[in-house]
Amino acid sequence: AQKVTQAQTEISVVEKEDVTLDCVYETRDTTYYLFWYKQPPSGELVFLIRRNSFDEQNEISGRYSWNFQKSTSSFNFTITASQVVDSAVYFCALSEVIQGAQKLVFGQGTRLTINP
Amino acid sequence: EAGVTQFPSHSVIEKGQTVTLRCDPISGHDNLYWYRRVMGKEIKFLLHFVKESKQDESGMPNNRFLAERTGGTYSTLKVQPAELEDSGVYFCASGGSGQFLYNEQFFGPGTRLTVL
Numbered sequence: 001a002q003k004v005t006q007a008q009t010e011i012s013v014v015e016k017e018d019v020t021l022d023c024v025y026e027t028r029d030t031t032y033y034l035f036w037y038k039q040p041p042s043g044e045l046v047f048l049i050r051r052n053s054f055d056e057q058n059e060i061s062g063r064y065s066w067n068f069q070k071s072t073s074s075f076n077f078t079i080t081a082s083q084v085v086d087s088a089v090y091f092c093a094l095s096e097v098i099q100g101a102q103k104l105v106f107g108q109g110t111r112l113t114i115n116p
Numbered sequence: 117e118a119g120v121t122q123f124p125s126h127s128v129i130e131k132g133q134t135v136t137l138r139c140d141p142i143s144g145h146d147n148l149y150w151y152r153r154v155m156g157k158e159i160k161f162l163l164h165f166v167k168e169s170k171q172d173e174s175g176m177p178n179n180r181f182l183a184e185r186t187g188g189t190y191s192t193l194k195v196q197p198a199e200l201e202d203s204g205v206y207f208c209a210s211g212g213s214g215q216f217l218y219n220e221q222f223f224g225p226g227t228r229l230t231v232l
Contacts, residue, residue, distance in 0.1 A: 043205070045226075047221075047222065050220050103149065103161040104149075106151075106158045106160070109158065
């Protein structure tokens with residue numbers, strides 16, 4: 001069965017520090033997709049990134065960057081120069097598709113607090 | 117473009133009562149998903165509709181839960197009778213179809229259900 005583990009339940013840092021959120025996954029599929037979602041205090045899940053299993057190139061989007069390493073089954077997320085607005089719960093997820101039906105398998109989430 | 121909407125945002129009911137949650141997906145999205153997050157745990161898949169058909173309902177906890185998507189537009193999730201362990205946040209998501217099956221799922225703000 002597929003599984004996603006986010007070992008860090010809560011992280012608290014001071015504004016402008018860099019912070020990395022860890023995500024480790026388990027799957028027997030050769031083709032799969034990984035996602036990160038952000039859940040701000042308002043409650044909705046906001047899509048951040050999708051990465052397929054054949055593309056191990058790291059991605060950078062502004063202050064956000066993602067490091068995908070198939071060798072260690074990890075898909076870590078780094079926020080550089082963190083800001084108070086980055087405070088949220090972040091979820092890593094793995095997409096499983098079986099016979100045309102897709103579902104996301106989520107990690108437990110990491111609550112990130114950025115203190116001013 | 118309007119996002120995924122859910123109603124109500126919060127529902128408080130007594131054990132044994134019935135509650136119906138509603139989800140309006142993004143217009144044109146054939147795929148509609150229900151997920152649930154019980155307090156402090158990971159977000160878990162409940163079921164997946166493709167248009168009006170249930171593609172996968174393997175995550176539905178038991179027969180007290182009934183999901184429908186008449187006409188392939190909005191969906192309802194009924195819990196009858198509600199139990200204490202049903203408390204949590206119920207998320208709805210929608211996504212494209214066909215070759216877009218691996219695309220991101222767009223989530224609504226969730227319905228927080230409290231069963232007393």
